[in-house]
Amino acid sequence: MSNSAAKPSRLDRTRSDERSEVRSAVGRFITVGVIAMMIIAVPAALWVRAESMSNAMDNAIQQAQRLADYSIGPLITDDLLAGLPGSTRRLDDRLAPRISDGSIVRIKVWDSGGRIVYSDFPALVGQVFDLPSFAPELLAGGKGHANLGVQDGAENAHESQAGELVEVHVRTTAANGQVVILEAYFNDDGVRDEQNALVVGLIPTFLLSLGALQMAQLVPAIQLARRIQGHQSTKRRLLQHAIDASDLERQRIARDLHDEVIQDLAGLSYALEAEEMHSTPENRALFGQAKAILQKNVRTLRAMTTELYPPDLAELGLPAALTRLAAPLLEHDIEVKLHIPPDCDLDRDRSAMFYRVAREVLANTVKHAKAGTVELTLMQDTDRTILLIHDNGCGFDMAADAPENHMGLRIMRDTIEVAGGTLEVRSWVGGGTSVMATLDRVVPVRTR
Structure with a gap:
């Protein structure tokens, strides 16, 4: 009931912002x-x-x-x-x-x-x-x-x-x-x-x-x-x-992985463990190795489902969601330094945008950056909110490998720019990579 009541309010605010933009344009004219x-x-x-x-x-x-x-x-x-x-x-x-x-x-x-x-x-x-x-x-x-x-x-x-x-x-x-x-x-x-x-x-x-x-x-x-x-x-x-x-x-894939693939692999792991216990001594090492590989794959798939299906930002809040998002980096020996004020004044729309940007950037850091440290900073003033993520990884040549070539970042940049914000990516070979997302305090779009 509360969600259905909130939707008209966001829609009314969007229409009001659009009318304000028209009035502002006419005023400038x-x-x-x-x-x-x-x-x-x-x-x-x-x-x-x-x-x-x-x-x-x-x-x-x-x-x-x-x-x-x-x-x-x-x-x-x-x-x-x-x-x-x-x-x-x-x-x-x-x-x-x-x-x-x-x-x-x-x-x-x-x-x-x-x-x-x-x-x-x-x-x-x-x-x-x-x-x-x-x-x-x-x-x-x-x-x-x-x-x-x-x-x-x-x-x-x-x-x-x-x-x-x-x-x-x-x-x-x-x-x-x-x-x-x-x-x-x-x-x-x-x-x-x-x-x-x-x-x-x-x-x-x-x-x-x-x-x-x-x-x-x-x-x-x-x-x-x-x-x-x-x-x-x-x-x-x-x-x-x-x-x-x-x-x-993403939700459908996460659900299918959790309900079908992961369950089947977990059952297969239990079956291998049972076979290991009843097998001949010369086959136990083989069953043990297969079981270990299978359990590692199950853990990997569980991590993927967590990444694919984001937490409820309205319930958890952006600071806690970002903290949870950064936790898996520790498994890859990447130190994470978070600078997030506990009392962020962010609505659900902007929280969702910043969460998506952080998820995309941290995923790229794990896959490509070879970083030892990542700093994630969230800043606010009276006019705008800024999310800054910097790693000390290998970086890349922006002239040869522009950020526009990365589909995820390109989608995020388009989304934030349409919302009236900016997404800037800077990188130096051997000097790490920085990504800064900026949004005004009021966003005229409704995001899921």
């Missing part, structure tokens, strides 16, 4: 997706900001060009170019509303020689400064030039205290056809507002698109995680069936 979105979004935001600034600068150039071609150029007369008194009145009247409402901070008109022929600040008129490096290209018909920043040039003594300004240079033509350069300074508020409006308009759309893409990928990701989990569960079940079938076959 979402985390990676969010990180990827941030990695993409930050450069994209910087690019959008730069493009919006470029677009705002282009708009400022177009605004200055319209001002130069339709409001300023036609009013630049020969008298104004000559610097005659009163020649700037009409241009002053035209620009006064724009300057007073703050849309324009400063206006300068330069001739090709670097002389200021007009400015809303009259003290600058007639002064000569070096033209910017792009002036020749601009005078030859090139595109206007704009930048945003604090104006600290030699000709900007009256603008340097105004903070960041948008400085625009465009080419225009005076009334007499002379080519001049208009330099206009605009407050940066308009450019900033235009830039922010473009960023605010594009970034949310961009992030929503990335989020929609992430959500569209989430459903297939969940389905894929569940499909992979289903394949892993199927693999676990197949391995479990293989292990269960192996155990059942």
Whole structure:
């Protein structure tokens, strides 16, 4: 009754662990997706900001060009170019509303020689400064030039205290056809507002698109995680069936040996002993030798049945089971050193796995290692349990005789790896062999 009640509990725990693995995989997918979105979004935001600034600068150039071609150029007369008194009145009247409402901070008109022929600040008129490096290209018909920043040039003594300004240079033509350069300074508020409006308009759309893409990928990701989990569960079940079938076959062979072969050989031993007692003196030695061989074979078969049919781990416990498993090595003159804590916190599943590993390794030690000492250590911490078995035998060349070539160890390695653990084998010619099996504290599979 207790065993049948325990099985649903292990099954429920397995299903819960599988759901937890799916949730963990989906969580990792979402985390990676969010990180990827941030990695993409930050450069994209910087690019959008730069493009919006470029677009705002282009708009400022177009605004200055319209001002130069339709409001300023036609009013630049020969008298104004000559610097005659009163020649700037009409241009002053035209620009006064724009300057007073703050849309324009400063206006300068330069001739090709670097002389200021007009400015809303009259003290600058007639002064000569070096033209910017792009002036020749601009005078030859090139595109206007704009930048945003604090104006600290030699000709900007009256603008340097105004903070960041948008400085625009465009080419225009005076009334007499002379080519001049208009330099206009605009407050940066308009450019900033235009830039922010473009960023605010594009970034949310961009992030929503990335989020929609992430959500569209989430459903297939969940389905894929569940499909992979289903394949892993199927693999676990197949391995479990293989292990269960192996155990059942071991039990059947042990039972047949005990109930048939060993009983028959034991009966034959008694018959030989009786014949020995009633035989002639010359035949007694022969009967005695046959009886001794037969009794040795019976002992060997009894040891084999003990190895084939493991003890009840739930009743005996892993420490005692390992101690009993190591006892036959003494008959082969192999000293066994056990380091097993008496209070191991191991469930039946992990105990069975570690017992199978120890049984396989110790059997190989007896058959192949030619060892004098074997150390078996069981260690635990908060996260994992480790079984370490080391012998001082002859060892082997792992390059020539890999552990994968041994069927028993390969099955154990596959079983433990599917359970989320590891099995490592290390050996040196003349330096012995070490086998370390590691399992997490919780194993998501049910073993028999």
